[in-house]
Amino acid sequence: MISVRDLVVTFGHGRDAVQAVRGVSFEVAEGESFGLVGESGSGKSTVLRALSGLNRSWTGRASIGGLDVAKADRRLPHLAQMVFQDPYASLHPRHTVDRALSEPLEIHGTGDVSARVEAALADVGLGPAFRFRYPNQLSGGQRQRVAIARALMLRPKVLLLDEPTSALDVSVQAEILNLLRRLRAQQRLTMILVSHNLAVVAHMCDRLAVMNRGLVVEEMDVATLRREAPREAYTRQLLLASKGYDRAVAGRMVSFD
Amino acid sequence: MSWRAALLSDTPRSRQEAKLGALYRGWLRFRRNRLAVLGLLIVVALVVVAAFAPWIATHDPYAQNLAQRLLPPGSAGHWLGTDEFGRDIFSRLVYGARITLYIVVLVALIAAPIGLLVGTAAGYLGGWVDAALMRLTDVFLAFPSLILALAFVAALGPGIENAVIAIALTSWPPYARIARAETLTIRNSDYIAAARLQGAGTGRILVRHVMPLCVSSLTVRVTLDMAGIILTAAGLGFLGLGAQPPMAEWGAMVSSGRRYILDQWWVATIPGLAIFVVSLAFNLLGDGLRDVLDPRQKT
Structure with missing residues (x-):
């Protein structure tokens, strides 16, 4: 379903150029849920933004459902949509929920807008009472539900989280994660989940890739993660760090390059 | 359910209701600012006077009566006095409100959309489009607006329409600047990214996503600039390049009254006071609107 080959993302030009992603490759099968984990600045979100088409300054090959992402195909919006990190920044402050959800349908000239908006709200566990509210009248969790509903309006096959x-x-x-699990099962979604939280990834994904400094350190399935039996030293350290702060452990941490 | 409860309800039943509810909440915030309400009342009064000028005016504003020239305020039948041709100053003020409103509205309708379009396009597209549009803006900003308007009117010929065009041409650059600054802060936001992912084109994003967020700060700025527009129009009228005699334009009235300012002060002072009050009202209104429309203060 998703294929990424030798993805390199560079920010800046000339001497200021920084390679945020330095050659990443992975495959995600249809219906699979794939996790990208790593510490801040490891390039995991950058991979996602390149894959979604938001960032165009990259080299390598990336395709979703056989469509080349670099070509900005008009069918891509129907294939893959994205849910952003901050629900307070991802909804237009002057658009009601109704408007935010009808916009993708209006862009693509889809009919039956009203019924589909109500259905989408119901799908994410929001009643019709929320339909004509502004984002400032919603809580963070409700906003994220609206953002998920918006991402699913065009009935995509892939959800980038x-x-x-x-x-x-x-x-x-927990509510949002369970909602995502339910939607994935109902709509047979393929997911890529970017997170620094290993527990979330263990709960949500079938397989994951660990990233550090723009490279994939190791790919493994979730069972390996649960057994805490990773192959690479970096992943073991990440697992240790995810268990909370421990002075003795922190003292023994090393920097991997 | 009363209409008030319906407007403040958390669960509006249609887009219109949601919009009305937001408007009503804005009005409740606006109402707390007494001075802004005063400004609004004066502006509304100006509109009413302009609309019903023939019924409010006591005399024909152009009827001359040399026997009754330069009567002081409070004279029988002319309670704001008469000017050097014996024309009733009150009636001329009333008809002048039409011209003032005409200028202000027309300038706002021309300049604000130009500024909005130039600013959002420059801010969103960036690159050479931004550079070209902003250097053009800089060229216009480099001249004092009255001087530039003078040059335009001198080229186009005196008259009220040309004054409007000249003022509009000189007043859009600040709006472009504001719209661009506002656009720069939102162009990389997640909701614009979401719109792009949905397949929205550049035009659609500009008109439906970026512009609505720029409109509020632009509205505030335009309202605050109304005073400046009135003064520039009055200045052009005063210099003889705006409204032509015998048109009852407030600036031209001040200009013709300045010859008598020592002995018959009211001929120049009363239209001057009208300019002052209306300019002040627009400023107060703009201040109040800023409190309501500033999205950063919204809870």
């Missing part, structure tokens, strides 16, 4: 719960309260995080 950029830390979809890291800006939310812990209790709300």
Whole structure:
């Protein structure tokens, strides 16, 4: 379904150029849920933005459902959509929920807008009472539900999730993750989930890739992650760090390049 | 359910209701600012006076009566006095409101959309489009607006329409600047990215996503500039390049009254006061609108 080959993303020009992603390759099968984990600045979100088409300054090959992402095909919006990290920044402050959800349908001239908006709201567990509210009348979790509904309006096959719960309260995080699991099962979605939270990835994904400094350090399935039996030293350290702060452990941490 | 509860309801039942509710909440915030409400009342009064000028004016504003020239305020039948041709100053003020409103509205309608379009396009597209549009803006900003308007009117010929065109041509650059600055802060936001992912074209993003966010700060700025527009129009009228006699334009009235300012002060002072009050009203209104429309203060 998704194929990424030798993806290199460079920011800046000439002497200021920084390679945020230095040759990443992976495949995601149809219906699979794939996790990208790593610490801040490891390039995991950059991979997602290149794959979604938001960032165009990259080299290598990337395709979704056989369509070349670099070519900005008109069918791509129907194939892959994205949910952003911060629900407070991803909804237009002057658009009602109704407008945010009808916009993708109007862009592509899809009919039956009203019924589909109501259905989409119901799908993400929001009643019709929310339909004509502005984002400032919604809580963070409700906003993220609207953002998920918006991403699903065009009935895409692929959902790209950029830390979809890291800006939310812990209790709300679980609700959103369960919602995503349910939607994935109902609509047979292929997902890529970017997160620094290994527990979230273990809960949501079938397979994951660990990234560090723009490279994929190791790919493994979730069972390996649960057994805490990764192959690479970097991944073991990441697992250790994810268990919370420990002075003795922190003292023994090393920098991997 | 009363209409008030319906407007403030958390669960509007249609887009119109949601919009009306947002407007009503804005009005509730606006109402707390007494001075802004005063400004709004004066502006509304100006509109009413302009609309019903023939019924409000007591005399024909162009009827001369040399027997009754330069009567002081409070004279029988002419309670704001008469000018050097015996024309009733009150009636001329009332008809002058039409011209003032005409200029202000027309300038706003021409200049604000130009500024909005140039600014959002420059800010969103960036690159050479941005550079070209902003250097053009700089050229216009480099001249004081009255001087530039003078040059335009001198080239186009005196008259009220040309004054409007000249003022509009000189007043759009600040709007372009504001719209561009506003666009730069939102062009990389996630909701614009989401619109791009949905397949929205550049035009659609500019008109439906970027412009609505620029309109509020632009509205505030235009309202605050109304005073400046009135003054520039009055200045052009005063210099004889705006409204031509015998048109009852406030600036031209001040200009013709300046010859009598020592002995018959009211001929120049009363239209001057009208300019002052209306300019002040637009400023107060703009201040109040800023409190309401500034998205950063919205809760």
